[in-house]
Amino acid sequence: MLVKDIMIRDVASIAPTATIREAMREMRRRDVKSLVVEKVHDTDAYGLITYTNILRTIVAEEGDIDLINVYDICIRPIISVPEMMEVKFVARLMVQLGIRRVAVLHGNELVGLISMNDIISAIIELAD
Numbered sequence: 001m002l003v004k005d006i007m008i009r010d011v012a013s014i015a016p017t018a019t020i021r022e023a024m025r026e027m028r029r030r031d032v033k034s035l036v037v038e039k040v041h042d043t044d045a046y047g048l049i050t051y052t053n054i055l056r057t058i059v060a061e062e063g064d065i066d067l068i069n070v071y072d073i074c075i076r077p078i079i080s081v082p083e084m085m086e087v088k089f090v091a092r093l094m095v096q097l098g099i100r101r102v103a104v105l106h107g108n109e110l111v112g113l114i115s116m117n118d119i120i121s122a123i124i125e126l127a128d
Contacts (some may be wrong), residue, residue: 002083014026
C-alpha cells in the first residue's frame, strides 16, 4: 500500500503571516487539530502548527494570540515523504521520530498529509 492511497488530499493550510487567532479559527472551521504552514517562497520548507504549539505559546509565554504569527511558533520544516512511498516505511519513520503527522510531497509540492490515524484506519480496513 502506498502513501498516495490513504493520504488526506484536502490539506488544511494557513499563511505563515497569519496570527494564532486566525489559525485557531481555521482549525475550528475545518475541524482539524493541525494546519500545514505554507512556504514563504519556493525554496522554503512547509511547516506545521498544532493545538499543542498554540497552547504552549499561550500558557508558557503568556503569548498574545493577535500579535504572534504562525511562522514564529510552527514546527519547520515538517517531516515529509514522497507520495509513492510504502506506508509501512512511513509508519516506521513516525514511530521512530515520535511524530503523528507527515506531509506528502509530489516533487517539492504538497499533495497531502498522512497521520497515524490514517495508517491505523487503513490497517483495520485491510484486516476486515
